[in-house]
Amino acid sequence: MExxxxxxxxxLKQWIDAARSGEDVVITDRGIPVARLSGIASADLLxxxxxxxxxxxxxxxxxxxxxxxxxxxxxxxxxxxxRLRR
Numbered sequence: 001m002e003x004x005x006x007x008x009x010x011x012l013k014q015w016i017d018a019a020r021s022g023e024d025v026v027i028t029d030r031g032i033p034v035a036r037l038s039g040i041a042s043a044d045l046l047x048x049x050x051x052x053x054x055x056x057x058x059x060x061x062x063x064x065x066x067x068x069x070x071x072x073x074x075x076x077x078x079x080x081x082x083r084l085r086r
Contacts (some may be wrong), residue, residue: 002026017048 001023006025008015015037019025025037049055 002028005029005034008037 001018003011003015003025005027008025015025019037019039021038026033027035027037046055050057
């Protein structure tokens with residue numbers, strides 16, 4: 001399904017809903033395809049990774065990061081996230 005940039009701007013919610021429902025929306029600028037809008041199936045990805053044994057479900061309730069020790073897992077993870085954002 002194709003949509004022009006001007007139509008996309010005017011009807012953004014409708015096109016996001018179409019992508020969420022599984023449609024691939026190709027965005028065109030003066031008739032030339034320039035981008036694709038597609039839904040994200042993150043829940044499906046997590047389930048698939050668990051089935052394949054690449055991801056394990058949590059063993060207990062999650063402790064808020066600000067409660068954990070300053071040099072514990074939360075600190076290491078936040079440092080990794082900062083490095084990945086650069």
